[in-house]
Amino acid sequence: MPREARVAAFIDGIATGLAKLPEGTRASLGADGASVRLTAARAVTPEEVEACRKALAAVLGHPVLLEVTVEPELIAGLELEAPHAVVRNSFRADLIRLKSGLVHHDTDAA
Amino acid sequence: MTQTLPDTLNDPTLDDPWLARSRETVARIALAPQAETVGRVERVGDGIALVSGLPDACLSELLRFDGGRMGFALTLDSDSIGAVLLDDGEAIEAGSRVTGTGEVVRVPVGPGLLGRIVDPLGRPLDRDEPVKAEAQMPVERPAPAIIERDLVSEPMDTGILVVDALFAVGRGQRELIIGDRATGKTAIGVDTIINQKHTDVVCVYVAIGQRATAVRRVIEAVQQPWRPRMLRLCRRLGSGLPRIAVDRAFRGFHDRRIFPGSRPARAGRRRRSDQACRNPPRARAADPRATRPRGLSG
Numbered sequence: 001m002p003r004e005a006r007v008a009a010f011i012d013g014i015a016t017g018l019a020k021l022p023e024g025t026r027a028s029l030g031a032d033g034a035s036v037r038l039t040a041a042r043a044v045t046p047e048e049v050e051a052c053r054k055a056l057a058a059v060l061g062h063p064v065l066l067e068v069t070v071e072p073e074l075i076a077g078l079e080l081e082a083p084h085a086v087v088r089n090s091f092r093a094d095l096i097r098l099k100s101g102l103v104h105h106d107t108d109a110a
Numbered sequence: 111m112t113q114t115l116p117d118t119l120n121d122p123t124l125d126d127p128w129l130a131r132s133r134e135t136v137a138r139i140a141l142a143p144q145a146e147t148v149g150r151v152e153r154v155g156d157g158i159a160l161v162s163g164l165p166d167a168c169l170s171e172l173l174r175f176d177g178g179r180m181g182f183a184l185t186l187d188s189d190s191i192g193a194v195l196l197d198d199g200e201a202i203e204a205g206s207r208v209t210g211t212g213e214v215v216r217v218p219v220g221p222g223l224l225g226r227i228v229d230p231l232g233r234p235l236d237r238d239e240p241v242k243a244e245a246q247m248p249v250e251r252p253a254p255a256i257i258e259r260d261l262v263s264e265p266m267d268t269g270i271l272v273v274d275a276l277f278a279v280g281r282g283q284r285e286l287i288i289g290d291r292a293t294g295k296t297a298i299g300v301d302t303i304i305n306q307k308h309t310d311v312v313c314v315y316v317a318i319g320q321r322a323t324a325v326r327r328v329i330e331a332v333q334q335p336w337r338p339r340m341l342r343l344c345r346r347l348g349s350g351l352p353r354i355a356v357d358r359a360f361r362g363f364h365d366r367r368i369f370p371g372s373r374p375a376r377a378g379r380r381r382r383s384d385q386a387c388r389n390p391p392r393a394r395a396a397d398p399r400a401t402r403p404r405g406l407s408g
Contacts, residue, residue, distance in 0.1 A: 017142075087239075
């Protein structure tokens with residue numbers, strides 16, 4: 001996967017996931033200047049952070065302060081973590097979901 | 111040097127049933143962005159955790175704490191949840207994460223429970239072998255109405271001469287043993303259980319708020335091979351399981367409900383309305399977990 005695509009291609013997905021949260025949770029997310037942790041698979045450029053901030057602010061209806069961390073274990077993608085909400089759009093999250101589905105499938109079959 | 115591995119997962123010529131089932135399972139899993147609300151433990155003590163967040167939690171919903179520990183929502187306030195811990199709460203700290211499971215507390219029921227020692231969630235404490243459950247039933251269920259219960263028409267001997275001489279105890283009847291501390295109330299109950307060894311009476315021992323040593327003594331007293339028709343519902347030894355949790359589990363087991371086939375099915379079970387949820391279906395529709403059963407439907 002191209003290095004650029006490991007972050008930029010997942011920004012819209014994070015915004016889509018954020019929109020699925022209950023309204024009350026969205027309203028409290030990043031309110032009062034509280035920062036929200038954004039985890040990426042690699043170091044994020046200032047342009048990518050700005051693109052994320054714009055996409056999230058459009059969904060939340062208010063500006064949001066991002067605290068960026070890097071976790072290569074994500075492989076590719078982004079994850080957003082606030083005190084009362086988590087949005088995952090990463091390969092790691094997909095792999096965990098696939099593993100969980102296969103494990104349950106094996107357990108049910110047994 | 112690179113080596114190309116065969117594409118086993120997608121090879122249609124492979125006719126392996128497990129592989130076919132796995133392919134179907136993988137195809138069913140929708141890989142989309144996941145969004146979930148999480149709660150945070152504000153404070154914890156005496157087996158009760160105060161949790162903030164989780165606006166879509168339902169009353170009696172099973173909650174998962176950090177480390178896989180479980181609890182359930184006992185009270186729902188506008189901005190917090192009072193959760194009863196069903197596992198050891200010592201490792202749960204303020205600030206730790208809590209997630210909803212979308213399910214109410216259920217326990218295994220059926221004759222497979224006889225002779226087993228289980229915790230309030232029906233997980234075995236005596237050995238690794240899982241309980242062979244006939245079904246899983248919600249703990250919070252209405253008790254059978256008086257008219258639906260069998261008449262008390264058959265005597266039951268406790269095997270304790272003074273009790274049998276002075277009181278007429280019938281099968282299915284409730285009796286209360288009242289006494290001061292350390293006067294032998296538990297001993298009467300345990301002796302009565304042991305004295306049923308040659309009868310078909312099913313005995314259930316529920317340890318509520320007792321010391322681990324006392325529970326261990328009772329388990330040793332009743333854990334004999336010739337006492338198979340006995341269910342022991344116990345707290346996890348050495349843990350501070352709250353009294354109310356065991357009490358609720360006991361309510362799930364009582365009135366012969368551990369054996370669903372032994373009495374006619376009851377109609378008109380209570381259905382918990384959405385009013386028991388803090389955030390009714392509108393908000394949940396956007397939740398990916400909304401497809402899973404929520405609330406009581408039993």
